[in-house]
Amino acid sequence: MAVDTPIPKTKNAAGATATPTPRTVVRPSSVTLKIIMAVSGIVLVLFLFVHMVGNLKIFLGATDFNHYAHWLRSLGTPLLPETWYLWIQRAGLTIALIAHVYAAAVLTRRARAARPVKYAHRPKIQSSYSARTMRWGGVIVLLFAIYHILDLTTGHLNPNGDREHPYTNVVQDFAPDRWYVTLFYTLAIVAVGLHLAHGIFSAARTLGQQTMKGQRRAKHIAIALSLVLVVGYLSVPFAVLTGLVD
Amino acid sequence: MAENEFWTEGDPIADTAAPDGPVETRWERRRFSAKLVNPANRRKLTVIIVGTGLAGGSAAATLAEAGYHVKSYCFQDSPRRAHSIAAQGGINAAKNYRNDGDSIYRLFYDTVKGGDFRARESNVYRLAQVSVNIIDQCVAQGVPFAREYGGLLDNRSFGGTQVSRTFYARGQTGQQLLLGAYQAMERQIGLGNIEMHTRHEMLELIIVDGKARGIVVRDLVSGEITTEIADAVVLASGGYGNVFFLSTNAKGSNVTATWRAHRKGALFANPCYTQIHPTCIPESGSHQSKLTLMSESLRNDGRVWVPKAQNDKRAPGDIPEEERDYYLERIYPSFGNLVPRDIASRAAKNVCDEGRGVGPGGLGVYLDFADAIKRLGRKAVEAKYGNLFEMYQRITGEDPYEVPMRIYPAVHYTMGGLWVDYDLQSTIPGLFVIGEANFSDHGANRLGASALMQGLADGYFVLPNTINNYLAAGPFPKIDHTHEAVVTARKQVEDRLEKFLTIDGDRTVDSFHRELGHIMWEYCGMERTEEGLTKAIGLIRALKEEFWTRVKVPGTGAELNQNLERAGRVADFFELGELMCIDALHRRESCGGHFRAESQAPDGEALRHDDEFSYAAAWEYFGADGKPVLHKEALEFEYVHPSTRSYK
């Protein structure tokens, strides 16, 4: 957070000083907001990777997958009571998400205010398409996350909705006659991929990546990680769709 | 021709501020003898500075640091945009970091000689002395000069000197030095010590009881006219090369600030000394609005030629070797393509006058790199000149690796300016003039990398010391905006603007400016003759009259009106142009940037007449229809004795 104590200014030879005008409104600087976005984003990305590894257990069969799901609830026992760890993680993720969305919203509002009159000739995008879709892409990802929780966490929107049998939930969810669910899921995962292709690079830049060589590397790594996530996540519904998993 | 058809001669003048005695200690003694101002009193004293280039920017920052209340004005939207920003080559300083025999005395010697013995020894010696401090100051500000692998500053040789004393920052030295001064200035603005007025133009000087006490300015955005009062006024408004319309100056560069001061009594010295740079990109058509300079270093490897035959319209590649005239190598076998600026420029003009010029309008000569590419390889040529070739291609659309470049001389710098004494004070008490706007240090010709040095010397080190001597007598009697002199000056400005707006003729300001430029270039450019100059004076007077009856300035005075701004500048250029021609006419010798065809050696080289013309010509304004009065300041050379330059 920006420190608002005025930096003492030197006097000139005649002893005159100008006191900087005191700032009445304390608001986070744009870089502070960016750091919040980067850190919270990294937390969410790390979660996505762990989550993906869990998902891939589906290829080991129903027993393994269900066992993993049950283990999650008992994670942290006996130090913590059952499901406590899970709730702590959920709370952490929620905080990260809120911070991420809050910072994004403030920055978006400032960006809109920074250009009150639009160009008559629509500017062409010269650098990165994925960078341009961060905001709407982010909203899509958020909506999907809500749906996804209602579907496979709480089970409200799941055709099976049996918390004891997550494997069945998944298989029935992506059944071929529910192709629209798979389609929506696919689009959402691609949106996540696009979001991260720029997001991971952007986080690195915000946290201080500053060489041209490093910039190329950071962009490549961001794209590679996004691809891994997209492939990893999409492998599950398509395995169900093609009957590889049933 | 009767000498007094165009001017009259008045009493000689002398620089009474300069100490005599040994040249090495004159500056030290002047600093000691100059009165000081108590720090507590400084903040009660206001100094107006017009212009924010190297001279104005550095002076504003330094005076503000010293505790004066500074009010600064520039017509651009930020002080950082002053035309000093475009200087490419470098800045000289007698640091002798190369251990190649350089010294303050040698820089002094080279500058006096380079100025063709038409500059003051005292001033030039001081310039060489403070050159050393300038580099220290700029480095402390963070100016990113070129460095060697050991981390120390790099130097190069420049402008034919035998020592390497030029400090540089790639081809953007002016930009980096200006940003240093600009940042120092912004710091003082932030501290409240400088009141900055951007997009403001000075249109008149206010004189009260014989002292410069303020200026009348126009806010270029709102059109509002205001009067600004101070204890002293400093003009740092640059040169007047734009009198030629086409020059390497920025479009906005103008003479108005200094010319208004001249009309109010400040003497204008040596207006005819103009520097014409040989390697500029030629005009491409009637739409041309300015000329672009390319580094002189190109002549190290490029060969200059034109076809032997007149009106040869063949493509350069189709002209066989034996039908080409490498005229610089032919006329100047020992220096060849590397002859000094004035000589290369004049030779180009001569071959074009013979009808052998190339390109549109026949105003250009080839600068050919074919031999260099053959000898060194394209790679090596690219490494040396790649960025210049790129710039040339961007502007002309031609590839200099394939087709020879076309170059032509263009007006680049003006050595003349308001007359100032050793303290940089003009003939109006309280009016100081610094940088290119004054006449003081370069004589009849400026050496490469010396303009930046002079601007910063004046602004950082000279003026802040000498102005104290004047301000020590202040604060001067309080005057306000209703003072008669203030009201009159303001009225003059308003009437003049009103006049421009009401003529409502049928010609644009630019069309007049372009025509004036043609006259100046034709008759008061690289080669001047009595006949041509006399003719030019008549043409300018007729054109000026036409301007005041036929110019059309659209819009009103109460808004951003760029044509109104230009009209005022062009009106002043007419008067200046006339004085330049008169000055050139009266100086019946060739020296530095002034070449009179009547005064040349049998081999066609410039011929000075030291017996008759070893003086600075300071002109006094005598009304729009009156004859200017010539005051001579005799120049004495105790240390560097006049000799003839030869490059054959």
Next chain:
Amino acid sequence: MDIKVRVWRQSGPGDRGRMVTYDVKDVSPDASFLEMIDVLNERLILDGDDPIAFDHDCREGICGMCSMVINGVAHGPEKATTTCQLHMRHFSDGDVIDVEPWRAKAFPVIKDLVVDRSAFDKIIQAGGYISAPTGTAPDAHATPVPKKDADAAFEAATCIACGACVAACPNGSSMLFTAAKITHLGLMPQGQPERDSRVIDMLQAQDDAGFGGCTNMGECAEVCPKGIPLSLIGRLNSDYRKAVTKG
């Protein structure tokens, strides 16, 4: 060639403004873009119309005064080229060219294509300098600077403050401008004492002026006539984080 230009006309800050179409005949391919507008203006004046106001000065790509968004791109289609150095040979007969001013809250339109960029000066005022009053400097060779740092500082210092970065940025951010100055001064040993306060103050001034925040999109670097790289923003971010953590 004959072309049409659609130019933003706005008589003053209070006017809403609109695009107006003009025919320009017999344009020389060797004319610069600004010279083309000059020719048009000469005609407008003689026709009794108000000529188009636009900023320009050096016309050789270094003063940073010229500022036109041409067909949606700041400084037009040529890479690393200011408007004044853009030539008409890059356009074709019959083209319709849109010309607009920089668009940003921090750069309000004064008239037509002229905008007020004093916000940049405010950012520099806040800390874009090294405090070295005249006369206090040690010898220039007192502190060697590694050539690598000096060269990198120079590259960053070539910024001409034209504002194209802001004009192109979808967030209206001036981060590239600020980062260039932070990098220039932060790489010089002379710039170290004020390094922390500089980045905090300059960023504050930038936010206060109404510029948006950076989202690392890179449009700024695409249009920068001096090729200032996007990576410098990472340096600003890093300096800022360190400065704030130090307190």
